[in-house]
Amino acid sequence: xxxxxxxxxxxxxxxxxxxxxxxxxxxxxxxxxxxxxxxxxxxxxxxxxxxxxxxxxxxxxxxxxxxxxxxxxxxxxxxxxxxxxxxxxxxxxxxxxxxxxxxxxxxxxxxxxxxxxxxxxxxxxxxxxxxxxxxxxxxxxxxxxxxxxxxxxxxxxxxxxxxxxxxxxxxxxxxxxxxxxxxxxxxxxxxxxxxxxxxxxxxxxxxxxxxxxxxxxxxxxxxxxxxxxxxxxxxxxxxxxxxxxxxxxxxxxxxxxxxxxxxxxxxxxxxxxxxxxxxxxxxxxxxxxxxxxxxxxxxxxxxxxxxxxxxxxxxxxxxxxxxxxxxxxxxxxxxxxxxxxxxxxxxxxxxxxxxxxxxxxxxxxxxxxxxxxxxxxxxxxxxxxxxxxxxxxxxxxxxxxxxxxxxxxxxxxxxxxxxxxxxxxxxxxxxxxxxxxxxxxxxxxxxxxxxxxxxxxx
Ligand code: GDP
Numbered sequence: 267x268x269x270x271x272x273x274x275x276x277x278x279x280x281x282x283x284x285x286x287x288x289x290x291x292x293x294x295x296x297x298x299x300x301x302x303x304x305x306x307x308x309x310x311x312x313x314x315x316x317x318x319x320x321x322x323x324x325x326x327x328x329x330x331x332x333x334x335x336x337x338x339x340x341x342x343x344x345x346x347x348x349x350x351x352x353x354x355x356x357x358x359x360x361x362x363x364x365x366x367x368x369x370x371x372x373x374x375x376x377x378x379x380x381x382x383x384x385x386x387x388x389x390x391x392x393x394x395x396x397x398x399x400x401x402x403x404x405x406x407x408x409x410x411x412x413x414x415x416x417x418x419x420x421x422x423x424x425x426x427x428x429x430x431x432x433x434x435x436x437x438x439x440x441x442x443x444x445x446x447x448x449x450x451x452x453x454x455x456x457x458x459x460x461x462x463x464x465x466x467x468x469x470x471x472x473x474x475x476x477x478x479x480x481x482x483x484x485x486x487x488x489x490x491x492x493x494x495x496x497x498x499x500x501x502x503x504x505x506x507x508x509x510x511x512x513x514x515x516x517x518x519x520x521x522x523x524x525x526x527x528x529x530x531x532x533x534x535x536x537x538x539x540x541x542x543x544x545x546x547x548x549x550x551x552x553x554x555x556x557x558x559x560x561x562x563x564x565x566x567x568x569x570x571x572x573x574x575x576x577x578x579x580x581x582x583x584x585x586x587x588x589x590x591x592x593x594x595x596x597x598x599x600x601x602x603x604x605x606x607x608x609x610x611x612x613x614x615x616x617x618x619x620x621x622x623x624x625x626x627x628x629x630x631x632x633x634x635x636x637x638x639x640x641x642x643x644x645x646x647x648x649x650x651x652x653x654x655x656x657x658x659x660x661x662x663x664x665x666x667x668x669x670x671x672x673x674x675x676x677x678x679x680x681x682x683x684x685x686x687x688x689x690x691x692x693x694x695x696x697x698x699x700x701x702x703x704x705x706x707x708x709x710x711x712x713x714x715x716x717x718x719x720x721x722x723x724x
Pocket of ligand 1: 377378379380381382383384385386472527528529530531552553554555556560
């Protein structure tokens with residue numbers, strides 16, 4: 267998603283080296299690129315206008331630090347403003363789900379038909395049941411979840427929720443087309459109280475367009491249930507049309523958050539910016555696949571970085587941690603934090619983990635643009651052959667040699683080469699890769715992640 271924006275902005279970054287500050291003259295072209303990029307990403311025109319004028323105001327007169335081009339400095343401003351537009355201005359916990367309600371905490375799902383409401387109900391239920399949510403940054407444990415459908419117009423929708431609930435492993439409250447939505451809600455609430463559910467998620471009927479009767483009905487449900495969360499589910503593929511839909515729902519209901527679905531499609535993602543802008547409500551989640559696991563908490567900062575081609579480093583790390591041995595990763599992270607020496611044993615552990623990472627393509631997509639471009643040119647078969655050879659070399663070393671690579675003089679290298687069946691040059695090549703990594707680790711320790719990202723951002 268937002269590939270065009272990323273490409274355009276990368277082009278912007280490269281322009282105009284050697285100027286000391288951002289001026290009308292040197293930002294004009296770049297601002298035009300930003301404007302086009304946002305329009306291309308299907309952000310609505312008024313939002314683009316306001317955004318660009320905000321960026322311009324912030325940028326003019328800004329000093330361009332020695333190491334940066336004006337392009338990079340401008341992208342810094344764009345990044346900050348984009349993060350803020352996507353909800354960064356709301357504070358670090360704004361996109362968390364609130365469940366602070368006398369149990370059951372009630373979540374009301376609103377949105378047009380086909381937006382992904384029922385799917386998202388299942389995804390959320392699963393996520394809560396597995397304890398994936400957090401409050402004020404702290405995990406708050408697995409929840410007992412009940413879901414119910416108040417969509418009395420489409421019996422198929424009730425059946426669909428039943429299926430989804432079974433897949434999610436949560437409780438499903440049957441309802442039927444001959445009931446009134448409010449009765450369904452009342453029954454479900456009563457049932458949830460009696461059976462000590464922590465959370466009740468109420469899926470509602472949607473229409474193909476904005477429709478007064480639907481709004482009336484969901485308002486009545488809202489008045490009855492008094493949900494702690496009223497989530498507006500919107501299809502990212504709607505692009506600019508999302509603006510009107512969001513406006514209508516926002517006026518009809520006191521929304522508490524937005525879920526943007528189908529970001530995995532060819533949506534240009536502009537909807538994220540527009541919806542946030544017109545509703546003023548935080549985006550809380552994004553849907554990234556049809557599967558129940560395809561729900562991710564929304565991070566404004568990360569989304570802005572991704573847009574700008576710096577890559578979604580933090581998401582990448584999280585995803586990698588899911589795939590790799592968590593114990594090992596934590597040990598390594600602790601070691602890096604403590605500033606311990608990064609030795610060949612750690613290098614070997616890392617290589618072993620690289621082998622375990624499942625879906626490389628989704629990981630690669632999140633790398634900064636310049637890396638993922640390079641990575642896409644890598645022949646993955648060859649890469650895994652390479653990894654196997656490195657492992658062979660490392661396995662032919664003793665524990666001591668791995669802990670103290672400086673021991674590796676010519677005679678030891680010859681022995682290792684013989685043991686792993688590779689020429690000595692290949693051992694040298696691997697050692698120099700290792701040294702690069704080691705110095706990167708040192709840099710990270712010294713300057714932290716932020717500094718490294720800045721270094722990569724050009
Ligand atoms: P509802 O009418 O609002 O309840 O929408 P549904 O939950 O039935 O979803 C409509 C269609 O969108 C279904 O085919 C879903 O599988 C699909 N869908 C929902 N969320 C996502 C998503 O995040 N990614 C993708 N690719 N498909 C989704």
